[in-house]
Amino acid sequence: MILYGERNPAPNPRRVRIFLAEKGIDLPETRVSMREREHKSPEHKARNSLGQLPTLELDDGTMISESVSICRYLEGIKPEPSLFGATPLEQATIDMWIRRVEFQLMTPIGMYWRHAHPFTAALLTQHKDFGESNRASTAAVLGWLDRELSDGRDYLAGDYSMADIVGQTTLDFADFVGLETPPDLTHVAAWRARMAARPSAAA
């Protein structure tokens, strides 16, 4: 297998690296430089027609994109330790939290990055007012997340899972773009500290 990815702060390839570290799977990443726009090259678009990272190439040449889908595949071939849940309820709860993080949290952070951040200004026509509006949207979702975590649970979906990896990478990327978690959100801060203490956080 060949894993195509990019260094931090790119959050989606990092999800897979953290997952691999947690699973104890040794799969080095082949870098596709986003700075050099290699992810939009014909060579990479032949792997992933969206020109995005990460992409996993299987030994028979099959390509899998989407970070969560890549991790689901890897979970299938190495089920332990389980990061997508064992029972139907665990699996549904983890899936619910992955979707909530992606739709509720990653969406405004991604829109801020695309429409308000100077690093992306050369890549698209920015709608600055819309971009800036995502600062308040992100803050509102973080407040909701803090209330969710105030019930005393250590992880988003029960035990540590893929949902936490998606959340961790999303909020670390939010820090990078300038949407830091407000310090008064103590439950989110404690949950993030739990993730940051795991050796996989270095991925």
Ligand SMILES: N[C@@H](CCC(=O)N[C@@H](CS)C(=O)NCC(=O)O)C(=O)O
């Ligand atoms: N939903 C995809 C998102 C992939 C994605 O947006 N990756 C970024 C790098 S972190 C990328 O390739 N951005 C370039 C683009 O979207 O054109 C996933 O989870 O893998």
